[in-house]
Amino acid sequence: ILNVEQSPQSLHVQEGDSTNFTCSFPSSNFYALHWYRWETAKSPEALFVMTLNGDEKKKGRISATLNTKEGYSYLYIKGSQPEDSATYLCAFPNFGNEKLTFGTGTRLTIIP
Amino acid sequence: SAVISQKPSRDICQRGTSLTIQCQVDSQVTMMFWYRQQPGQSLTLIATANQGSEATYESGFVIDKFPISRPNLTFSTLTVSNMSPEDSSIYLCSVQKDRGETDTQYFGPGTRLTVL
Numbered sequence A: 001i002l003n004v005e006q007s008p009q010s011l012h013v014q015e016g017d018s019t020n021f022t023c024s025f026p027s028s029n030f031y032a033l034h035w036y037r038w039e040t041a042k043s044p045e046a047l048f049v050m051t052l053n054g055d056e057k058k059k060g061r062i063s064a065t066l067n068t069k070e071g072y073s074y075l076y077i078k079g080s081q082p083e084d085s086a087t088y089l090c091a092f093p094n095f096g097n098e099k100l101t102f103g104t105g106t107r108l109t110i111i112p
Numbered sequence B: 001s002a003v004i005s006q007k008p009s010r011d012i013c014q015r016g017t018s019l020t021i022q023c024q025v026d027s028q029v030t031m032m033f034w035y036r037q038q039p040g041q042s043l044t045l046i047a048t049a050n051q052g053s054e055a056t057y058e059s060g061f062v063i064d065k066f067p068i069s070r071p072n073l074t075f076s077t078l079t080v081s082n083m084s085p086e087d088s089s090i091y092l093c094s095v096q097k098d099r100g101e102t103d104t105q106y107f108g109p110g111t112r113l114t115v116l
Helices: none
Strands: A005-007 A010-014 A019-024 A033-038 A045-050 A056-059 A062-067 A072-077 A086-093 A100-102 A106-111 B004-007 B010-013 B019-025 B031-037 B044-049 B068-072 B075-080 B089-096 B111-115
Touching: A005 A086, A010 A019, A019 A106, A033 A072, A045 A056, A045 A062, A072 A086, A100 B044, B004 B089, B019 B031, B019 B089, B031 B075, B044 B068, B044 B075, B075 B089
Parallel strands: A010 A106, B010 B111
Antiparallel strands: A005 A019, A019 A072, A033 A045, A033 A086, A056 A062, A062 A072, A086 A100, A086 A106, B004 B019, B019 B075, B031 B044, B031 B089, B068 B075, B089 B111
């Protein structure tokens, strides 16, 4: 059973502030790490697929970094906006196949 | 990307009954999966839906409880059989156009099931 952990479990951030949260995963047999954003009553939205150690990916105000040697990834949100309120999930492919093991997520609430 | 629809979007069911959830994709895909999220838990893979053959179930999930069909490359159904309150969850289908751990999986909007 793969252990994918996310912290913190929930977070309240003032609008305009920047924030970050963590996903940790098994550092051995790394294939890829997926980040998703899941807003209530909508489909989980794919944000990034991270594959290389030291990778940094960016999508607007959201960026992610990857450290495969120590088994963690950070997701950063710059200048938080109310529309960023969502649960952010990371997922790790099982043993080099397409089956994803998800973390429990970080629930982000932006306070106007 | 892929556009995925699920029906129904939500339902309230009585204990002992069954519900079939449909997943439709707007293009042909290689992989289709079914996940569920129980309250307070992470998304958990139930099974891989295989086109033209029996689904591949994860540990803890069995065909009698969660029969799955996939008659073609754009459609799949998941049935939740003989439901109990513990089956109350969000059920999601996901698709992946090609095989491989670095390909993006796209998710449907989910079916929110409450069992009384």
